[in-house]
Amino acid sequence: MLRKISILGSTGSIGTQTLDVIRNLKDIKVCGLSTNQNIELLEQQIHEFHPKKVAVMDEKKAYELKKRLNGSVEVLTGIDGLIEISTMEEIDTVVTSVVGTIGLIPTFEAIKRKKNIALANKETLVTAGQIIMEEAKKNDVSILPVDSEHSAIFQCLQGNKQNSIHRIILTASGGPFRGKSLADLQSVTVEDALKHPNWSMGAKITVDSSTMMNKGLEVIEAKWLFNVEAKQIEVVVHPQSMIHSMVEFEDGSIMAQIGEPDMRVPIQYALTFPKRYKNNWPKVDFTKRNVFSFEQPDLSIFKCLQLAYDALAIGGSMPAVLNAANEIAVERFLTKEIQFLDIPLMIEKAMEAHNTIMNPTLSDILDADQWAREFTKGR
Ligand SMILES: NC(=O)C1=CN([C@@H]2O[C@H](COP(=O)(O)OP(=O)(O)OC[C@H]3O[C@@H](n4cnc5c(N)ncnc54)[C@H](OP(=O)(O)O)[C@@H]3O)[C@@H](O)[C@H]2O)C=CC1
Ligand SMILES: CC(=O)[C@@H](O)[C@H](O)COP(=O)(O)O
Ligand SMILES: [Mn+2]
Numbered sequence: 001m002l003r004k005i006s007i008l009g010s011t012g013s014i015g016t017q018t019l020d021v022i023r024n025l026k027d028i029k030v031c032g033l034s035t036n037q038n039i040e041l042l043e044q045q046i047h048e049f050h051p052k053k054v055a056v057m058d059e060k061k062a063y064e065l066k067k068r069l070n071g072s073v074e075v076l077t078g079i080d081g082l083i084e085i086s087t088m089e090e091i092d093t094v095v096t097s098v099v100g101t102i103g104l105i106p107t108f109e110a111i112k113r114k115k116n117i118a119l120a121n122k123e124t125l126v127t128a129g130q131i132i133m134e135e136a137k138k139n140d141v142s143i144l145p146v147d148s149e150h151s152a153i154f155q156c157l158q159g160n161k162q163n164s165i166h167r168i169i170l171t172a173s174g175g176p177f178r179g180k181s182l183a184d185l186q187s188v189t190v191e192d193a194l195k196h197p198n199w200s201m202g203a204k205i206t207v208d209s210s211t212m213m214n215k216g217l218e219v220i221e222a223k224w225l226f227n228v229e230a231k232q233i234e235v236v237v238h239p240q241s242m243i244h245s246m247v248e249f250e251d252g253s254i255m256a257q258i259g260e261p262d263m264r265v266p267i268q269y270a271l272t273f274p275k276r277y278k279n280n281w282p283k284v285d286f287t288k289r290n291v292f293s294f295e296q297p298d299l300s301i302f303k304c305l306q307l308a309y310d311a312l313a314i315g316g317s318m319p320a321v322l323n324a325a326n327e328i329a330v331e332r333f334l335t336k337e338i339q340f341l342d343i344p345l346m347i348e349k350a351m352e353a354h355n356t357i358m359n360p361t362l363s364d365i366l367d368a369d370q371w372a373r374e375f376t377k378g379r
Contacts, residue, residue, distance in 0.1 A: 003092055005029070005031065006085045006094050007033055008085060008096050008097060008098045015095070021271060025277060031053070032086075034055040034082055039068075053075075057081070082102070086106040086109060091115060096121040100123055100204065101123050103124050108135060111135045111136050117142070118146050119143050122217050123217070123327075125225065126220045127320040144271075144273055146270045148263060149245040150225055152245035152266075156246065157247060160247070162226065164250045164251075168234070169234050170234065170245050172297060174197075175196065176193060194206050197239065207330045211344065212305040213326050213330075215305050219309065239293060240292055244256075258284065307344060315358065316358040324368070325373075329342065330343065350372045
């Protein structure tokens, strides 16, 4: 058996693709699954993968599912339910594919119980990178990147010494608004923001790609995963999303990881590392994919990326504030309460109003997160 796993957020984009990878590999036992509200899909997953326990965040939905299943599977609820799924005795690995800061505590608890983490939930490292990486080291567990860029960097580093990294080149698609002016962005809609040029993903990360906050969160995620300085992480817009990221070493040599934009590849690598397994997913035809281009991101237009670099430079509790303010602003944009360009404005206001705590504890981070949520809701 390759691994015994739980998946936090099995009904989402990464969660369902993880189950697709498992269908193909056949040698992974699924012990725990979870959803926020989608009990219809969770029930189908239960019938196919036979987990021992599931968690449904929403209490009413959990009750409904419990009645339907009639005791055949244990149904848990709330944050305690998520933690129970991520710390199950029989598992060795947790796939963290929930969206948002909600992923932090179940991941932290899983690490304390010596579970390896296949990390999709980038908010975990954005908010508490130092604490999570230290806890992982202390418990001798692996944080295996699922995010496509970080998987690419991780793959480029195999066989190379981490301390020989000169520069990480983090590629960005540029999102649906690449090349637009601030005047153009004044009138863009939720529907426009949800049209990612290359990837099909959940709504929150798709909006993050459109503001380029996704790349900002990824810069912070890369800093913690690969133990590099912010100035060593360079974002380059690569509209084709074929080069998933690159590493330049001290001798000037650059390694790149290339593939069709398909999240099943990094998910599979995180689950099978250090081995590689065959699959029948689409492979690159370079005679058709014959243009690879690069541009500099415009930080005066995509201010979220600049704000993320600023939060990383300030450090302490500031990245948690950036992240929480972004989560609320994106939620309010998705419900059409605010305009697209209000997103960076609201984050900036929250960052200006926050008194940074240096060397924060987990509890300080959760407080800063809560404060930024309330602050951003009230604007
Ligand atoms: N999608 C992608 O290609 C990529 C995603 N990521 C990262 O992976 C994570 C997941 O993204 P994605 O799969 O797109 O997101 P989705 O929105 O598609 O899925 C999120 C999952 O989390 C569950 N969930 C949402 N809110 C809560 C909550 N409050 N409590 C418990 N469970 C919750 C959802 O349940 P329900 O179905 O009921 O809503 C769903 O199962 C994000 O951090 C994202 O940044 C990183 C790289 C690529
Ligand atoms: C698939 C993946 O990893 C996403 O994070 C992707 O990178 C989003 O694309 P952007 O480069 O547009 O943010
Ligand atoms: Mn990514």
